Amino acid sequence: MSDDNQTDYVKWFRHSSPYINAHRGKTFVVMLPGEALSHENFSNIIHDLALLASLGVRLVLVHGARPQIDARLASSNSPSQFHNKLRITDSASLSGVLQAIGEARITMEAALSTGLPNSPMHGSRIEVISGNFVSAMPHGVIDGVDLQHTGKVRRVNTQQLVRSLDAGAIALLSPLGYSATGEVFNLTYADVATHVAAALNADKLLAFCDADGVSDSQGSLIRQFTLNQCKQYFEQRGGQLPELVGLALQSAYLSCLQGVRRSQLVNFTRDGALLGELFTRDGMGTMVYSGHYEQLRSATIEDVGGILELIAPLESEGILVRRSRELLETEIDQFNVMEKDGTIIACASLYPYDDIAELACVATHPDYRKGGRAQALLEQLEQGARGRGIRRLFVLTTQTAHWFLEQGFVPGKIDELPMKKQSLYNYQRGSKIFFKDL
The missing domain is CATH 3.40.1160.10 (Acetylglutamate kinase-like)
Structure with a gap:
């Protein structure tokens, strides 16, 4: 060989x-x-x-x-x-x-x-x-x-x-x-x-x-x-x-x-x-x-209220960066959600920078955690990203590093981020940076 x-x-x-x-x-x-x-x-x-x-x-x-x-x-x-x-x-x-x-x-x-x-x-x-x-x-x-x-x-x-x-x-x-x-x-x-x-x-x-x-x-x-x-x-x-x-x-x-x-x-x-x-x-x-009555799909403007309700507790705990309704409405096309019986139980978003994209706002309702839903959302986003020619993902997180490591992400440095993202990095928040090749 x-x-x-x-x-x-x-x-x-x-x-x-x-x-x-x-x-x-x-x-x-x-x-x-x-x-x-x-x-x-x-x-x-x-x-x-x-x-x-x-x-x-x-x-x-x-x-x-x-x-x-x-x-x-x-x-x-x-x-x-x-x-x-x-x-x-x-x-x-x-x-x-x-x-x-x-x-x-x-x-x-x-x-x-x-x-x-x-x-x-x-x-x-x-x-x-x-x-x-x-x-x-x-x-x-x-x-x-x-x-x-x-x-x-x-x-x-x-x-x-x-x-x-x-x-x-x-x-x-x-x-x-x-x-x-x-x-x-x-x-x-x-x-x-x-x-x-x-x-x-x-x-x-x-x-x-x-x-x-x-x-x-x-x-x-x-x-x-x-x-x-x-x-x-x-x-x-x-x-x-x-x-x-x-x-x-x-x-x-x-x-x-x-x-x-x-x-x-x-x-x-x-x-x-x-x-x-x-x-x-x-x-x-x-x-x-089969979605087992849970549907994975792209988010629509009608989902803004459900996403805000889902992420509000995580924003209060400092796990997620706060997003206003106005900002979320303008960025709703970047989100995917999991819906069950009309309720948003998980969400995640993807922001592309040429052939690299940021994974953000990954959240699951407390009643539905440990069921693999965030992983399912990630798999869907990864598949969509590959179809758009994206070859690498990155994520910034303060409290969920272990989960991203379990999903195949590896630690990275600030200078590996796209230049636009480097200029917006919040040193006071001190988020850890992880990358994943697709």
């Missing part, structure tokens, strides 16, 4: 450490289409999933098998018919469907059991548990068409899944469900994944597809969606999306709608896409996130 490559590796490893700590003990539901199982990058995906498990992530893997089923039924001269994009699974084709899904599951289990020397999974001890985690019921008759053994999720055996995860195992779920009468139903892997993620109140749904994510009208990758933005995108452009991408985005939306905090699209054709999405600041795909 060259010195430059070694330096880059060390930097990446250091920058990934906060994410390693953040993900440890969290529950991720991974949605892997059948197309990924036959792709040349499949073994790399398995290695990366094994790495997540070794880092303490609780994994539920839900695999698909549509191309495998298509091939199996075609070889037996009984190709399936579809209605509303759902396979009609009749009694004659059910045996082939079960065989194809069983082979796909065995492929997953075998890959997760690899421990050969000189392989990325050497020395790994991964226990994989499969079972009747999902109860199902028939789709029934739709538009006069009986889908027969094609079903939908009725209930997830959450207790059984949690016990498996608590034991340190990876739970592997196939697109099958069972009824109380002993029937078996062919399900979509997306339906299984979204129901499991919601039932477990998972921290993430990771939806693999054959692209990095979705793009805007200019062809640029959309890094993140709120639920409302995702819904609007579907209404405007959902019909134009490739099948696997559309299915992944729909599953991400439905999961977040049912309480999953974040869902992320991951490209199964790109080596390292999973690790890049989870362990780098910007990620590599599209993320859909």
